[in-house]
Amino acid sequence: MKTMYVTHPSSLKHEMGCFHPDSPERIYAISDQMLASGLMSFVKQGYSFKALKKDILRVHSPIYLDYLYKNIPTDGEYYYIDNDTIMNSYTFESALYAAGSGMFAIDAIFSNSVKNAFCAIRPPGHHANHDNAMGSCFFNNVAIAAKYAFDKYKVSRLAIVDFDAHHGNGTEEIFYDDDRVLMCSFFQHPFYPYLGKHSLKKNNMCNLPVNAYAKSSRIRDIVNNHWVPAIHKHKPEVILISAGFDAHKEDDMSQICLTEYDYAWITNIIVELSEQYANGRIVSILEGGYNLSSLSRSVVLHIRALANI
Numbered sequence: 238m239k240t241m242y243v244t245h246p247s248s249l250k251h252e253m254g255c256f257h258p259d260s261p262e263r264i265y266a267i268s269d270q271m272l273a274s275g276l277m278s279f280v281k282q283g284y285s286f287k288a289l290k291k292d293i294l295r296v297h298s299p300i301y302l303d304y305l306y307k308n309i310p311t312d313g314e315y316y317y318i319d320n321d322t323i324m325n326s327y328t329f330e331s332a333l334y335a336a337g338s339g340m341f342a343i344d345a346i347f348s349n350s351v352k353n354a355f356c357a358i359r360p361p362g363h364h365a366n367h368d369n370a371m372g373s374c375f376f377n378n379v380a381i382a383a384k385y386a387f388d389k390y391k392v393s394r395l396a397i398v399d400f401d402a403h404h405g406n407g408t409e410e411i412f413y414d415d416d417r418v419l420m421c422s423f424f425q426h427p428f429y430p431y432l433g434k435h436s437l438k439k440n441n442m443c444n445l446p447v448n449a450y451a452k453s454s455r456i457r458d459i460v461n462n463h464w465v466p467a468i469h470k471h472k473p474e475v476i477l478i479s480a481g482f483d484a485h486k487e488d489d490m491s492q493i494c495l496t497e498y499d500y501a502w503i504t505n506i507i508v509e510l511s512e513q514y515a516n517g518r519i520v521s522i523l524e525g526g527y528n529l530s531s532l533s534r535s536v537v538l539h540i541r542a543l544a545n546i
């Protein structure tokens with residue numbers, strides 16, 4: 238099988254209160270749609286392992302890791318880092334497995350057991366920076382996978398494509414001065430986390446702001462005229478995806494107006510580029526996407542494009 242679907246039961250135990258949009262129901266919605274569409278039979282299933290302390294410390298500071306560990310609340314309690322970023326008693330464990338999912342997928346694609354992988358995990362990661370949790374993110378899952386690929390598989394260059402509606406400020410900060418990494422994204426601006434416009438001058442940061450109500454044509458223009466030439470120039474040996482689906486027009490979290498067919502289109506382009514430079518190696522890790530219907534439909538088309546079926 239070409240594609241692996243990676244998940245872990247711990248993703249269902251981290252919750253931040255019943256009104257928080259990042260809910261365990263997101264993972265249930267994705268797996269239900271995978272089953273209902275019949276796609277689950279066409280992917281290899283994998284279960285994440287837990288990232289070790291040394292894996293987290295490739296990206297985050299020891300002080301920050303200790304801070305999270307010391308503030309794990311008791312059962313039934315919450316610890317508020319900010320109003321969006323809240324720990325229950327399972328969050329720390331869930332975040333270790335979420336961080337491990339990308340590493341697990343990197344091992345799978347470098348052992349040639351699959352070409353590519355999608356990690357249906359939470360909490361997400363792209364807002365987490367070296368020493369801070371924010372925006373529902375605790376560990377930067379995609380950055381941890383990237384550093385693991387550099388260390389374990391001696392990768393020279395990789396690309397991170399972030400199609401979440403929000404700016405991946407944590408990922409940008411972590412790799413801002415690391416020319417081994419090319420980051421490609423679009424993000425609604427001005428919008429949470431109100432960062433990102435400064436990166437336009439950096440060669441390895443191809444992160445483009447778009448206005449609210451940007452449509453498919455604007456996003457496809459960015460992909461064709463900015464991302465694709467940058468990836469051709471960088472020649473990545475593996476492509477990681479921060480796969481957020483909150484730019485869907487049915488998702489109230491942002492005002493970008495994409496459909497699931499846009500995610501399929503973007504994924505097809507990334508697959509083509511990965512075949513050209515990376516032997517097809519792609520690891521895609523879930524970020525945002527909060528409307529359960531549009532999220533699950535989009536993930537199914539994303540995985541169909543990865544699996545070429």
Ligand SMILES: [Zn+2]
Pocket residue numbers: 401402403481483524525526
């Ligand atoms: Zn987002």
